[in-house]
Amino acid sequence: MRPRIQPIEEQWLEAARQRQNRLTKPPGSLGRLEEVGVRLVAMQKTLKPRLDWGAVVVCAADHGIAAEGVSAYPSEVTRQMVHNFLAGGAAINQIAGVCQAKVYVLDVGVRGELPEHERLITAKRRLGSGNIALEPAMSRSEAEEALEAGRAAAQRAIREGATILAAGDMGIGNTTAAAALTAGLLGLEAEAVTGRGTGVDAAGYRRKLEAVQAALRRAQRAMGDPAQADPLDLLAQLGGLELAAIAGVLLAGAEAGVPLVSDGFPVTAGALVASRLEPHLRGYLFAGHRSVEPGHTAQLEALGLRPLLELELRLGEGTGAVLSFPLLRAAAATFSMATFDEAGVSEG
Numbered sequence: 001m002r003p004r005i006q007p008i009e010e011q012w013l014e015a016a017r018q019r020q021n022r023l024t025k026p027p028g029s030l031g032r033l034e035e036v037g038v039r040l041v042a043m044q045k046t047l048k049p050r051l052d053w054g055a056v057v058v059c060a061a062d063h064g065i066a067a068e069g070v071s072a073y074p075s076e077v078t079r080q081m082v083h084n085f086l087a088g089g090a091a092i093n094q095i096a097g098v099c100q101a102k103v104y105v106l107d108v109g110v111r112g113e114l115p116e117h118e119r120l121i122t123a124k125r126r127l128g129s130g131n132i133a134l135e136p137a138m139s140r141s142e143a144e145e146a147l148e149a150g151r152a153a154a155q156r157a158i159r160e161g162a163t164i165l166a167a168g169d170m171g172i173g174n175t176t177a178a179a180a181l182t183a184g185l186l187g188l189e190a191e192a193v194t195g196r197g198t199g200v201d202a203a204g205y206r207r208k209l210e211a212v213q214a215a216l217r218r219a220q221r222a223m224g225d226p227a228q229a230d231p232l233d234l235l236a237q238l239g240g241l242e243l244a245a246i247a248g249v250l251l252a253g254a255e256a257g258v259p260l261v262s263d264g265f266p267v268t269a270g271a272l273v274a275s276r277l278e279p280h281l282r283g284y285l286f287a288g289h290r291s292v293e294p295g296h297t298a299q300l301e302a303l304g305l306r307p308l309l310e311l312e313l314r315l316g317e318g319t320g321a322v323l324s325f326p327l328l329r330a331a332a333a334t335f336s337m338a339t340f341d342e343a344g345v346s347e348g
C-alpha cells in the first residue's frame with residue numbers, strides 16, 4: 001500500500017512564527033530551537049505543541065556482505081546485541097532511559113534464535129540479506145514485506161503512546177550496504193560514502209571499498225543507472241532488510257503526523273529511501289545528529305537537514321536520534337512561554 005502523508009501546511013508555520021515573535025525573548029534568541037518549534041506547531045496543528053514519551057524502533061537483520069570481511073566484528077554480534085537490547089544492556093537502553101523513550105526491537109532477518117520478549121517484534125522473512133557484491137540483497141517482495149513490518153512496528157509504538165519516533169539499526173555489515181545504497185541513490189562514488197563503520201583496519205577498509213564498488217557495478221548491470229531506479233528496486237538490490245524496515249518506520253510515523261528523528265548512517269540511508277518514496281516525509285523529519293561516517297553528511301545534505309547534535313558518535317542503534325528527543329521537547333515547550341503582553345514585559 002502506498003503511504004499517505006499530509007504535507008506540512010504553510011499557514012501553520014506562519015501562525016507559529018507570529019506567535020513566536022510575541023514571546024518574551026528577543027526575536028531569534030532561541031536560535032535553531034525556534035525553527036524546530038515552528039515545525040512542531042505545524043505537525044501538531046496547535047500553538048501549544050507538546051511532546052511526551054518517545055519511541056525508537058531498532059530494526060535488526062544480518063547481511064550476506066559481512067562474509068567479505070567488511071566489518072571489525074563477526075556476524076553473530078547482530079543476534080548477541082539484540083539479546084543485549086532485550087536485556088537492557090546496550091547504549092540505546094541507557095540513553096533511552098534518560099531521554100524518555102521506549103525501545104522496540106524489530107527482527108526482520110537476524111540469524112539464530114531469540115528469546116520471546118514483549119517489545120521484540122518478529123517479522124523474519126529470510127535469515128539475512130544476500131551478499132550484495134554477488135547477488136541482490138533480497139527480492140522486491142521481501143523488500144516490501146520488510147518495509148511493511150517497519151510500518152506496523154511504528155504504528156504499534158504510536159498506538160502505545162509515542163509522540164516522537166526514531167528508527168535505530170543493528171546489523172553487522174550494514175554500513176557497507178548503507179554505503180552502496182547511498183551511493184546508488186545519490187549518484188556518488190563509493191569513496192565518498194564508505195567509512196570505517198565499527199572500526200575496520202586499512203585492509204578491511206580496502207575490502208569494504210571493493211565490496212561497495214562491486215555491488216554498485218552489479219546493480220548497474222541489473223537495473224541501469226541506480227540513481228534513476230525505483231527506490232524499492234534499489235533497496236532490493238543494495239539494501240539490507242533492516243534498512244527497508246527503517247524506511248517503513250519513518251513512513252508510518254509521517255503518515256500519523258508524528259515528528260521523526262533520524263540517526264546515523266544506516267538509518268539515514270533508510271530515510272533517503274523513504275523520502276524518495278514519499279517526498280512529504282521530509283516535512284516531519286529532524287536530523288538527530290551528525291555521525292562520524294563520511295557519507296552521513298552527503299545524506300543529510302540530500303535531505304536538506306541540519307543535525308541537532310554533533311557528538312562524534314558512530315554507533316547507530318538510534319542513539320544519536322534519541323539523544324535529541326529532549327531538545328525537541330524543549331523546542332515545543334517554548335511555545336508555552338508568556339507573551340510580552342501577558343507578562344507585562346516591555347517590547348524593544
Ligand SMILES: Cc1cc2ncn([C@H]3O[C@H](COP(=O)(O)O)[C@@H](O)[C@H]3O)c2cc1C
Pocket residue numbers: 070071072073077081169170171172173174175176196197198199200315316317
Ligand atoms: C558491539 C556492537 C554494538 C553495536 N551497536 C550498533 N552497532 C553498529 O555497528 C554495525 C555496523 O558497522 P559495520 O558495518 O562495521 O559492521 C551495525 O550493527 C550498527 O548498528 C554495533 C556494533 C558492535 C560491534
Ligand SMILES: O=C(O)c1cccnc1
Pocket residue numbers: 175196197198263264265266267291292293296313314315316317
Ligand atoms: O553512523 C552510524 O550510525 C554508525 C556508524 C558506524 C557503525 N554503525 C552505525
